[in-house]
Amino acid sequence: MIRSANRTRRTLPIAGGAAAVLLALSACSSADTASDRGPSSSELSGSVTVFAAASLQESFEKLGATFEKRHPGTEITFSFGGSDSLAAGINSGAPADVFAAASPRTMALVADRKATAGTPATFVRNRLQIATLPGNPDRITSLRDLAKPGLKVVLCDRTVPCGAAAQKALRAGGLKVTPASYEQDVKSALTKVELKEADAAVVYRTDVRAAGDKVDGVDFPESADAVNDYPIALLEHARNPETAKAFIALVRSAEGQKVLSGAGFLKP
Structure with missing residues (x-):
């Protein structure tokens, strides 16, 4: 994308106004495409705090290490515990970017308080x-x-x-x-x-x-x-929403599902 823009700029002295129009169109198209894809790997940075059900510990720590390696400059911090205690902490103002609960009921404790950004998505089930x-x-x-x-x-x-x-x-x-x-x-x-x-x-x-x-x-x-659905959600007051969204995307991706399935989780 950057190389294409540079080549267009070099033709400006020869092509005149027409090239300028093409450059403008190219820049708009590139910007639209980048916006559709979301932030690139180089744009992701900073820390993300994930509150997650205790049963997710091994899988999420593995995915967190993968994420940090793939996106230098990022840090994923986890707080594992009972989903109801985590929900209570979020509702009391504990700083967190992502919530992964072990049941829809405990996610609702947060979502019903309008503390989630968007609709929580079920990403695995457990037995x-x-x-x-x-x-x-x-x-x-x-x-x-x-x-x-x-x-x-x-x-x-x-x-x-x-x-x-x-x-x-x-x-x-x-x-x-x-x-x-x-x-x-x-x-x-x-x-x-x-x-x-x-x-x-x-x-x-x-x-x-x-x-x-x-x-x-x-x-x-x-x-x-008594099979439990596990929902995950970005939190309304996330301090680092773009990086948090990227971690959620990894969890829900085919790669993330492979890690979770390997740990014994069921597909949603």
Whole structure:
């Protein structure tokens, strides 16, 4: 684009007014095209703060590193946690550019306050699994097994998406489980099993996969009734909206979806 404009300027002394008209038209066309494409890689700079559900940690950190490498001069900072706590922070004025929630309900806590710029978009889905101690010594094969006497089970708090999904799955199976504790986010629930402080936890299958050999995972059919959609949105008061939009675009791109699918997330 720049080289074309330079060649046109060099012909001005010969072509006179006609060349000047062509140059003006070329410049307008180039500007329109650049505007359609959005900012180029060289124009992206500065920091972006992303508030994201705890279950997205491994995938988003990977995508953040990719983004920073591709766009020198940018920095992606993450705050991971329970989606409801993150939403409360945003509504209280915490500085953030992007919000990625683990459920439409928690995104609505922000969107209904007019704190999002545009309509949030679902970019992945997630399904529950039972995390057990390595080797599954308690022989847990179903959600019903979590009601066994003496079994120490951990659930996410009912207010966070993984906890709400667990309660929905339990209702679908007509089951009642009294947990040893309710945890504020999915990583905290999983950590209880990793540290052998609990025998089992109902978490996302993405978190079971991320834990590697620290836990085993058990599928259960009721999880099909409690699949969570994950929406992402640019925030209304984003300090660096153009770079934030570019990160969201990476998350939603085929490249981003490949990273997320590799972590066990489902396509929207």
